[in-house]
Amino acid sequence: MRPRIVITGTGIVSALGNTRHELFEALLRGESAIRQCPDWEDRISGSSCILAAPVDVSPEQVKSISRHNRRSMGPTALFAALAARSLVSDAALPQEMLASGRLGCIISSTLGSASEIYTSAAAIVQGCLNDLSACEFFKIASHSAAFNVANLLGICGVQLSPCSSCASSLQSLGLAYEQLLLGRQEAFIAGGSDEVAPIVLDFFRLLHALADAPDLLPQQQSRPFDTRRSGLVVGEGAGLLSVETLDFARGRGATPLAEIIGYATNCTGSQISQSDRHSIARCMQTALDDAGLSPADIDYISAHATSTTAGDREEAAAIREVFGDKVPVSSLKGQLGHTMGASGTLETAVVLEMMARGLILPNSNLEQTDEDCAGLQLLRSPLDKHVDIVLKNCIAFGGVNATIILKRL
Amino acid sequence: MATESTIQLVNQIFIDKFELDASALTPDKKLFDDLELDSLDIVDLVSGLQHSLGISLRDNKELLQIRTLQDVYELVEKLLAEHPELKDMARK
Numbered sequence: 001m002r003p004r005i006v007i008t009g010t011g012i013v014s015a016l017g018n019t020r021h022e023l024f025e026a027l028l029r030g031e032s033a034i035r036q037c038p039d040w041e042d043r044i045s046g047s048s049c050i051l052a053a054p055v056d057v058s059p060e061q062v063k064s065i066s067r068h069n070r071r072s073m074g075p076t077a078l079f080a081a082l083a084a085r086s087l088v089s090d091a092a093l094p095q096e097m098l099a100s101g102r103l104g105c106i107i108s109s110t111l112g113s114a115s116e117i118y119t120s121a122a123a124i125v126q127g128c129l130n131d132l133s134a135c136e137f138f139k140i141a142s143h144s145a146a147f148n149v150a151n152l153l154g155i156c157g158v159q160l161s162p163c164s165s166c167a168s169s170l171q172s173l174g175l176a177y178e179q180l181l182l183g184r185q186e187a188f189i190a191g192g193s194d195e196v197a198p199i200v201l202d203f204f205r206l207l208h209a210l211a212d213a214p215d216l217l218p219q220q221q222s223r224p225f226d227t228r229r230s231g232l233v234v235g236e237g238a239g240l241l242s243v244e245t246l247d248f249a250r251g252r253g254a255t256p257l258a259e260i261i262g263y264a265t266n267c268t269g270s271q272i273s274q275s276d277r278h279s280i281a282r283c284m285q286t287a288l289d290d291a292g293l294s295p296a297d298i299d300y301i302s303a304h305a306t307s308t309t310a311g312d313r314e315e316a317a318a319i320r321e322v323f324g325d326k327v328p329v330s331s332l333k334g335q336l337g338h339t340m341g342a343s344g345t346l347e348t349a350v351v352l353e354m355m356a357r358g359l360i361l362p363n364s365n366l367e368q369t370d371e372d373c374a375g376l377q378l379l380r381s382p383l384d385k386h387v388d389i390v391l392k393n394c395i396a397f398g399g400v401n402a403t404i405i406l407k408r409l
Numbered sequence: 410m411a412t413e414s415t416i417q418l419v420n421q422i423f424i425d426k427f428e429l430d431a432s433a434l435t436p437d438k439k440l441f442d443d444l445e446l447d448s449l450d451i452v453d454l455v456s457g458l459q460h461s462l463g464i465s466l467r468d469n470k471e472l473l474q475i476r477t478l479q480d481v482y483e484l485v486e487k488l489l490a491e492h493p494e495l496k497d498m499a500r501k
Contacts, residue, residue: 067427067428068445068447071449130456130459130460131456131460132456133426133453133456134449134450134452134453134456135449135453
C-alpha cells in the first residue's frame, strides 16, 4: 500500500502578496499585478509599451538574507530563498528536520537567472569578465534556486531541479510526490521560482508571444480564453510547498492542507514551442488514472492558460475532450501574469486557499469567450463551491505537460 | 606604515564587495576569523585589487600569505612601490 502524500505549508513571493492568504485576497479584490515598465523601454528593442508583472522586494527583505548566502543568488534564487523562509514558518519545519538528511529540496526555474546570464554575457562581449564576482556562475547555474535554498536552510537530503520552463514548479512538486512514494525521503520543499528581466521579454517578443493590444489598459492585456487575447504578460515570483508523507506529518503534529492523489507529466514530441491538445488530454487522463478517478470526480480545474492564442486553444480543446463543460475552469494569469517557472506551485498555493474557503476565483478579463475555447465552464465571477478535488495544469516550452490532482482533507 | 590613500583604496574594496562597515576595518582584523571572509571572497578581493590598481595579480604568490587587513595594506604598498606608474591610478 503506497503512502499518502500531503502538502503541509506554502511559501510564496508574488507581486500581489507574500502569503497565500494575502495573494488570494488581492486576487479576490480584482487586483492586477500587470503594469507598464517604462524603465525597460530602452533595453527592449522594437516595443513601444513594455508590460510585466514584477515583484517589489524591499532592500530590507534583501538584506534579511546574509551576504554570505545572498552573494550566489540572482533574483530567481532570491525569490526562492525568501519563499523558503516563509514556508519554514508556515509549515513549522524545525531546523533539526531541515538538516536531518530526511528532507529534500526540489526547486526549479526556467533559467538560473536570466538577468545574471545577460550580465555575464555582456561582460564577456565587453572583455571585462574579470570584473565579475567569483560567485557569478552560481547565480546562473540552472539549479541555482535549489542549491541556494538548500544551503540557506541547511538541507542535506535529496536535491533536484527539473528545469522545464513553465512546467518547472509542477514537475518539482510531482517529482517530490514520486520520491516520497518511493520512500527516498520523508519530506520535501518543492516548487519553482522565476524572474522577469528585459532579456526574458526580448525572447518572448521574438516569438510574438507577448500581449500587445494598444487599445487595452495594461491590466486588461492578459485575458485567458478571451477572443481579444493577443499574448501573455510575463510575471515573476516563487511558490514553494512543503510535501510530506501523511504519517510523518501527523507524527510531528503538522496540519495537512491537501493530499496529492495523482500526478502525470508527458510531452508532445512534435513541437518545441507549444504543446497540443492530444498530449495535454493524455496527461490529464494519466493523472486521473494515477488518482484512480474519473473526470466526474474533479470539482475544479486550475488551468495553465497564459492568454496566448494557440496555448489557450489547445488546453481548452483538451479540457473539453476529457471533461466537457462539467467542471469549472479558470486561470489566474489574467491578474498575476505568467510567472513561468513559479506558476505551477504559486498558483497551487492560491488553489489551496480556494479549497479551504470553498470559493473558486474566476478568469480575469474574460469578456467574450473565443470560439476556439468554447464548450467549457469558464468562470467569470467567483464561485461559491465546496471543492474537494482539484486538477492543476502546467504546459511549457518544449511541449511539456504536467498535471497534479489534489484532494481536500 | 600604510599611507592613508592605500588604506582608503583597500577599505573601499571591503566596503563595496563585502558589505562591511568602515568602523570594522582595523589593521589587526583577520580576514577569515574576524571579517568572516572565505575562499570565494578572497577571489573577489583579488579581483577588486586588480581593478583598483590596474594590474594583474593572477601569479602573485604573496596573496597566499595574506591573513590580516594590515597584510593587504602592506601588499598594496609594495605593489605601488614596484609600479610607481600606478600611484596616480590608485589615488583616483
